[in-house]
Amino acid sequence: MNVTYEWRGAFGNSDLNRLHADAFEHQVLDDDWLAQVARHSLGWVCAFSDSELVGFVNVAWDGGVHAFVLDTMVATNLRHRGIGRRLVEEAVSGARSANCEWLHVDFDGHLRDFYLDSCGFVEADAGLIEL
Numbered sequence: 393m394n395v396t397y398e399w400r401g402a403f404g405n406s407d408l409n410r411l412h413a414d415a416f417e418h419q420v421l422d423d424d425w426l427a428q429v430a431r432h433s434l435g436w437v438c439a440f441s442d443s444e445l446v447g448f449v450n451v452a453w454d455g456g457v458h459a460f461v462l463d464t465m466v467a468t469n470l471r472h473r474g475i476g477r478r479l480v481e482e483a484v485s486g487a488r489s490a491n492c493e494w495l496h497v498d499f500d501g502h503l504r505d506f507y508l509d510s511c512g513f514v515e516a517d518a519g520l521i522e523l
């Protein structure tokens with residue numbers, strides 16, 4: 393299977409809404425991802441199999457040296473083939489090219505192996521408030 397990865401790749405809202413619903417197991421929403429990432433993100437990475445969007449990660453930004461990985465997602469039928477790891481690799485490269493110094497992520501405990509072992513994040517204390 394040939395998967396290609398594109399930093400700030402072109403995608404459609406409906407494709408990303410479908411992928412998000414599949415990856416995070418909820419009904420398909422009608423979010424305006426294009427407006428959201430255009431306004432708030434340093435970049436994002438799309439993974440395409442042929443022309444189908446099969447993976448995505450959003451890289452939010454503080455406008456300075458901090459970037460934040462959000463919404464890493466891979467289609468359920470294509471997991472455990474290294475697509476998630478490659479998405480994050482491209483996110484690291486995009487953030488580094490933009491002169492960011494730190495890439496942050498937070499995640500549920502069951503994804504420790506993915507982010508720490510596969511993607512190279514080091515463990516750090518962090519805090520979170522549900523608003």
Ligand SMILES: CC(C)(COP(=O)(O)OP(=O)(O)OC[C@H]1O[C@@H](n2cnc3c(N)ncnc32)[C@H](O)[C@@H]1OP(=O)(O)O)[C@@H](O)C(=O)NCCC(=O)NCCS
Nearest residue numbers: 415464465466471472473474475476477499502505506510
């Ligand atoms: C997390 C996610 C992006 C990983 O995508 P993926 O393409 O399957 O990941 P990779 O194939 O690169 O995984 C590399 C390794 O990370 C670990 N890993 C990946 N997904 C994992 C999971 N869900 N639970 C535990 N370990 C996982 C495994 O060690 C895996 O190696 P293996 O395939 O030999 O077991 C994907 O499972 C997903 O979309 N999950 C739902 C959305 C989500 O929760 N995103 C995270 C938001 S913080």
